[in-house]
Amino acid sequence: xxxxxxxxxxxxxxxxxxxxxxxxxxxxxxxxxxxxxxxxxxxxxxxxxxxxxxxxxxxxxxxxxxxxxxxxxxxxxxxxxxxxxxxxxxxxxxxxxxxxxxxxxxxxxxxxxxxxxxxxxxxxxxxxxxxxxxxxxxxxxxxxxxxxxxxxxxxxxxxxxxxxxxxxxxxxxxxxxxxxxxxxxxxxxxxxxxxxxxxxxxxxxxxxxxxxxxxxxxxxxxxxxxxxxxxxxxxxxxxxxxxxxxxxxxxxxxxxxxxxxxxxxxxxxxxxxxxxxxxxxxxxxxxxxxxxxxxxxxxxxxxxxxxxxxxxxxxxxxxxxxxxxxxxxxxxxxxxxxxxxxxxxxxxxxxxxxxxxxxxxxxxxxxxxxxxxxxxxxxxxxxxxxxxxxxxxxxxxxxxxxxxxxxxxxxxxxxxxxxxxxxxxxxxxxxxxxxxxxxxxxxxxxxx
Amino acid sequence: xxxxxxxxxxxxxxxxxxxxxxxxxxxxxxxxxxxxxxxxxxxxxxxxxxxxxxxxxxxxxxxxxxxxxxxxxxxxxxxxxxxxxxxxxxxxxxxxxxxxxxxxxxxxxxxxxxxxxxxxxxxxxxxxxxxxxxxxxxxxxxxxxxxxxxxxxxxxxxxxxxxxxxxxxxxxxxxxxxxxxxxxxxxxxxxxxxxxxxxxxxxxxxxxxxxxxxxxxxxxxxxxxxxxxxxxxxxxxxxxxxxxxxxxxxxxxxxxxxxxxxxxxxxxxxxxxxxxxxxxxxxxxxxxxx
Numbered sequence: 001x002x003x004x005x006x007x008x009x010x011x012x013x014x015x016x017x018x019x020x021x022x023x024x025x026x027x028x029x030x031x032x033x034x035x036x037x038x039x040x041x042x043x044x045x046x047x048x049x050x051x052x053x054x055x056x057x058x059x060x061x062x063x064x065x066x067x068x069x070x071x072x073x074x075x076x077x078x079x080x081x082x083x084x085x086x087x088x089x090x091x092x093x094x095x096x097x098x099x100x101x102x103x104x105x106x107x108x109x110x111x112x113x114x115x116x117x118x119x120x121x122x123x124x125x126x127x128x129x130x131x132x133x134x135x136x137x138x139x140x141x142x143x144x145x146x147x148x149x150x151x152x153x154x155x156x157x158x159x160x161x162x163x164x165x166x167x168x169x170x171x172x173x174x175x176x177x178x179x180x181x182x183x184x185x186x187x188x189x190x191x192x193x194x195x196x197x198x199x200x201x202x203x204x205x206x207x208x209x210x211x212x213x214x215x216x217x218x219x220x221x222x223x224x225x226x227x228x229x230x231x232x233x234x235x236x237x238x239x240x241x242x243x244x245x246x247x248x249x250x251x252x253x254x255x256x257x258x259x260x261x262x263x264x265x266x267x268x269x270x271x272x273x274x275x276x277x278x279x280x281x282x283x284x285x286x287x288x289x290x291x292x293x294x295x296x297x298x299x300x301x302x303x304x305x306x307x308x309x310x311x312x313x314x315x316x317x318x319x320x321x322x323x324x325x326x327x328x329x330x331x332x333x334x335x336x337x338x339x340x341x342x343x344x345x346x347x348x349x350x351x352x353x354x355x356x357x358x359x360x361x362x363x364x365x366x367x368x369x370x371x372x373x374x375x376x377x378x379x380x381x382x383x384x385x386x387x388x389x390x391x392x393x394x395x396x397x398x399x400x401x402x403x404x405x406x407x408x409x410x411x412x413x414x415x416x417x418x419x420x421x422x423x424x425x426x427x428x429x430x431x432x433x434x435x436x437x438x439x440x441x442x443x444x445x446x447x448x
Numbered sequence: 449x450x451x452x453x454x455x456x457x458x459x460x461x462x463x464x465x466x467x468x469x470x471x472x473x474x475x476x477x478x479x480x481x482x483x484x485x486x487x488x489x490x491x492x493x494x495x496x497x498x499x500x501x502x503x504x505x506x507x508x509x510x511x512x513x514x515x516x517x518x519x520x521x522x523x524x525x526x527x528x529x530x531x532x533x534x535x536x537x538x539x540x541x542x543x544x545x546x547x548x549x550x551x552x553x554x555x556x557x558x559x560x561x562x563x564x565x566x567x568x569x570x571x572x573x574x575x576x577x578x579x580x581x582x583x584x585x586x587x588x589x590x591x592x593x594x595x596x597x598x599x600x601x602x603x604x605x606x607x608x609x610x611x612x613x614x615x616x617x618x619x620x621x622x623x624x625x626x627x628x629x630x631x632x633x634x635x636x637x638x639x640x641x642x643x644x645x646x647x648x649x650x651x652x653x654x655x656x657x658x659x660x661x662x663x664x665x666x667x668x669x670x671x672x673x674x675x676x677x678x679x680x681x682x683x684x685x686x687x688x689x690x691x692x693x694x695x696x697x698x699x700x701x702x703x704x705x706x707x708x709x710x711x712x713x714x715x716x717x718x719x720x721x722x723x724x725x726x727x728x729x730x731x732x733x734x735x736x737x738x
Contacts, residue, residue: 090699093488115702119489193588205682258573258591261683276574408486416701421684428594428683447701 046332047077048103051092053085054320054352062351066344076332086207089115096121096325103333105323109207110140110400111411113147113323118408123324125149128338135389136396138319138359140406148321149341151349152356154283155388155396156212156316157303158199161186161278165302172302176216176248176309183255186278198255199279200263200271203424205417208264210399211318212281214419215306217245218397219314224410224444225403231448234441242440243433244309246426253427261428273297284354284385287378303384305394314395315388319359354378357385409448418443474715481708488704499709508685508693509710513717516689519600519675520668523607527664528657530608531615536649538616539623549620556613564677567606596686599679603687607674611667615660622656623649658729662722669718690714 052063060082067078081102083091088105089112095101101121107113116122124145138150158179160172164186173179183198202209220241226232233242253260257276259267269289272280275297280286290298305313322340324333340348346368349356353374363369364386375382388394400414413419422440425431431439481499483492503509538549555563570577571592579589592598630648639647672691675681681688681696688696690710698707 090488096489111702115487115490119487121489190583191586191588205680258589259593261591261593262568262679271574274575412701424682424684 045075045077046329047079048329048333048336049095049100050078050080051088051095051102051105052080052082053088053106053108055082055084056352058351059348062344062347066340066347069344070336070339074335076336078336088112092116092325101325101327103325103327103329104337105325106320107148107323108318108320109411109414110319110406111408111415114142114406114408114411116323116325117142117147121326122147123326123330123334125322125324125334125337128334128341133361135359135361135386136392137401138389140401142406148319148323149337150319150321150359151345152320152352153359153385153389154211154285154318154320154355155357155385156215156281156283156306157385157388158215158306159272159280159282159286159301159303161297161300162302163300164278172304173307175307175311176219179216179307180248180251180255183252183279187255194255194257196275197257197271197277197279199252200256200260200268200277201249201252201281202263202268203253203260203420203427204262204264205420205424206264207414208268209420209423210414210417211316212268213249213316213423214245214399215281215314215316216248216308217242217314218316218395219306219308219312220245221308221312221395223402224399224413227404229403229407229409229448231441231444233444234438239434239437242437246422246433246436248309249423250427250433261424284357284381285352287354287381288352288374291374303381305388312395313393314397316398317396318398318400320356350375354382357382359389412447413444416443416447418447477708478712480704481712483705485704487702495705499705500713502706503709503713508688509690509713511685512681512688512690512693513714515600515685515687516669516691519603519607519687519689520665520671522600522604523611523668524661524664526604526608527612527615528661531612531660532619532653532657534612535616535619535623536645538620552616553613555610556617558610560610560673561677563606563610564674567602567678571602593679594683596683599683599687603675603678606678607668607671610674611664615664618656618660619653622653626652655731658731662725662731665725666718666722670714690717 050063050067052060054060054063060080063080063082067080071077081091085108089109092102092105092112096119113122124147126141126144126146129139129146129149134150135153138153139146141147160182165171165182168182168185170182170185171178173182179199185198186196187194187198188196201213203213221237222241222245223232223238226235232238257271263271268280268282269286271277272282272286273289273294287298287301290301305315307313322337324330324337327333345360346363346366349358349363349369350372353372358364358369369375388396398414399419400411402410402413418440421443422436425436425439426433429436480492482494482496484495484499485492534552538545538552542548558566568576573579573589573591576589582589590598592602626648630652631644634644634648669689670691671689672695675687675689675692676695679687681692691714694707694711694714696707697703697710701707
């Protein structure tokens with residue numbers, strides 16, 4: 001029996017010579033091919049998901065370029081999900097719980113990395129990290145493994161106005177007393193209000209304060225924990241040092257413009273960039289902001305480490321790096337990350353040329369990186385930053401890396417805003433420094 | 449019969465959807481409150497009522513409860529008083545009445561985040577509009593965020609700005625239902641505006657006000673976004689409320705069990721207060737009269 005063609009003829013051989021048997025066979029083949037196509041595609045290609053916290057346009061573009069190049073080379077597609085740093089951990093956790101974990105992520109808080117390590121969802125990157133030399137503390141390990149591939153330090157440096165220093169005949173401070181005097185000298189009052197601040201040191205209960213406000217405290221030699229993870233903040237000499245730091249903060253606070261209780265990352269930069277403060281605290285990102293918003297000021301700034309009363313210098317800091325999650329595609333994710341750090345690491349660093357202060361020491365000799373015009377322009381600052389991570393003269397410490405080793409306990413202190421609230425008790429609650437220290441230490445004990 | 453079947457199907461469907469999007473998270477949150485959990489991907493450890501015991505022994509919990517109550521009551525009082533006042537004005541006939549009515553409800557359309565950003569721009573002690581204005585008059589501006597009273601006051605004022613239009617709209621609708629003959633009869637009997645308001649308007653608005661205060665009470669006590677955007681609970685926890693405390697514990701300290709316990713207690717307190725409120729002020733007028 002032939003095929004019936006509407007409006008046509010009933011043919012034994014059918015239209016175009018097709019028999020019923022050959023038509024059915026062809027149809028089955030077409031349908032079968034269609035159904036099988038996704039499976040074939042799945043076997044021939046891999047799609048990775050990358051949660052990126054570096055949300056500047058340049059960084060997103062650099063990452064996309066790298067991912068496009070990798071796809072062109074290997075066929076592995078990488079979907080980039082760029083999301084601000086705040087809330088990224090929740091996003092990553094939600095993805096894991098939903099059964100759709102990301103394959104890679106940029107991590108900026110040690111707490112994030114450690115929580116994921118505890119949950120057993122990260123792949124160690126030890127072999128990859130060990131191939132290079134790193135700046136002080138950058139390639140930290142936990143339980144004997146490296147869990148992320150660092151790409152920058154975020155050292156919190158004191159920025160000062162060279163022009164204002166010259167006008168007032170000031171020198172870069174060697175001690176906290178000199179720093180206080182400089183701040184007082186540069187404060188401009190409007191009646192009883194501070195119109196131009198001598199300095200800005202954040203006070204809010206947030207990560208900006210945890211990150212930026214405690215350089216002077218570390219320069220005083222304050223330890224939150226002893227070698228056995230006992231809370232040491234209010235013990236012996238530590239208590240006196242911490243109280244001395246709080247006394248300094250209270251005096252500095254009088255030179256700050258109003259609103260410190262709500263100042264966060266952006267305002268730390270904007271208050272300096274708009275001339276509302278003679279000093280501020282920030283990483284290299286501020287230089288990028290000055291070049292973008294107030295280029296004239298970009299030629300007039302200098303940086304120094306936070307001084308203590310004895311002249312010891314210290315810097316608070318944070319890290320950024322890449323993590324790989326345990327997923328069915330971990331091998332592919334590791335291959336991509338290895339290729340990325342071999343081929344596109346420098347481009348990635350240059351996407352935030354001053355903020356991505358290299359933690360991998362070979363980068364400082366890399367001509368591609370060195371020849372960037374902005375690195376060239378701010379070479380002195382970059383070399384000062386490099387000296388901070390090379391020399392043991394300057395203490396590098398952070399709230400969330402306090403204690404004898406990398407651990408979740410200081411991260412809990414960071415997340416619970418214990419130290420910012422100690423500052424608030426001092427300057428907003430007008431409490432005695434010793435009482436503030438005792439209260440903070442008790443709170444830490446209740447948390448860990 | 450077919451219609452009944454459809455109604456039952458739609459009803460069951462609605463219950464299932466509500467159960468999935470409200471009941472599920474609620475049950476999960478209550479369940480979490482009995483566990484110790486350091487993150488959403490870590491192992492849960494059963495701790496029974498320990499999170500509840502810890503929460504109610506924490507002075508910050510009661511401090512946050514008191515703050516929430518204070519902020520909610522102040523805001524509701526101002527919203528209702530201003531809302532009724534504005535509605536009475538808008539209920540009178542005047543040139544451009546429709547336009548003014550439309551404009552008066554505009555703040556309600558503003559997303560909270562926009563309202564908070566506007567408030568911050570106005571009040572910023574370094575660059576704010578208020579600072580510029582006061583400077584031109586030779587007056588300095590206080591740092592509103594550093595003092596408990598001004599920080600709480602700012603939260604209350606922004607909430608009044610945002611949600612008074614809701615009260616205005618409800619009261620205005622209620623005013624349309626009061627027969628004008630009552631006012632005419634009162635005038636004939638020599639009642640002045642105040643007595644008319646007290647004996648006709650207010651009783652006529654009773655049901656509307658009971659619902660408005662109930663809704664505003666629930667919303668203000670549970671208010672998170674506005675407080676978080678303006679003060680993050682600071683300074684020194686002086687604007688911390690139970691919702692911000694629950695968020696802080698869950699998403700900043702990653703103490704999920706503790707945060708869930710605070711949220712559950714807050715839910716129980718609110719449910720209890722609302723039941724008492726509805727018992728004292730039933731929405732149904734006939735029950736009130738009985």
